[in-house]
Amino acid sequence: MSSFYYTYILESQKDGNWYTGFTQDLQSRFERHQAGKVSSTKHRRPFKLIYFEGCRNRQDAINREKYLKTHYGKMFVKRRLKSYFTGQEDNDH
Template identity: 40%
Template sequence: MPAEALAKEGYIGMHYVYFLQSVAFPDQYYTGLTKDVQARLADHNAGKSKHTAKYKPWQLVSSHYFVSEEVALAFEKYLKTGSGRAFAKKRLR
């Protein structure tokens, strides 16, 4: 079910794990967690994150929504491991 439909059904606590790629440095990727993907992307592109400011601008590669914050945190943590990065390279880019 699309995120918009879930929100209409009362699932207001959506948590997104997002995957960004630097436009200027295409080999640079960033994985994060947020409740508002578009606002967070704007923050990254405005240089508000010290981890991503030097590689801006960024483009959204994918985002994945979760109702459970715990599951979203676990997925984000996994994507930041060696096997998670390999998974992302193969499946999310």
Template identity: 40%
Template sequence: MQYVYLLKCSDGTTYTGCTNNIDERLKRHNKGEVHYTSTRLPLELITYIAFSDKYKAFHFEKYLKSGSGKAFSNKRFL
């Protein structure tokens, strides 16, 4: 499975990512090993979506990072 996830950072920003191991990726974020989120701890997992096709997951992540995808995310997940 491939997961697209959204994190709420302590400064109010949202981080969108994609991984095949959600638990391990969240551990790396919380340890400060991910550049963008390392200075924005603590983090809160907002949601994640599971995909069986990694390319669909990558496309959905890219969409969520676009202007209309951010608007969708803000309306539906935040």
């Protein structure tokens, strides 16, 4: 199987703000964030991984990251994770 690039969103448990990024190795990148090895997020730890998507190539992941950082991208994620943010279960399935 060929590799994927992942666009992801972390939620800071310290201040509630989001960090959006992309990587080829999601687990390793998340561990680096948690360990304080990413300079842009080291003072916002700990994190919860709240969302990720897989893309087939790097440029698609970069474009998706840029979109998810926009107002409309954040609205998309909030709608997509409505149950998570409201604490409600989806009983339709």
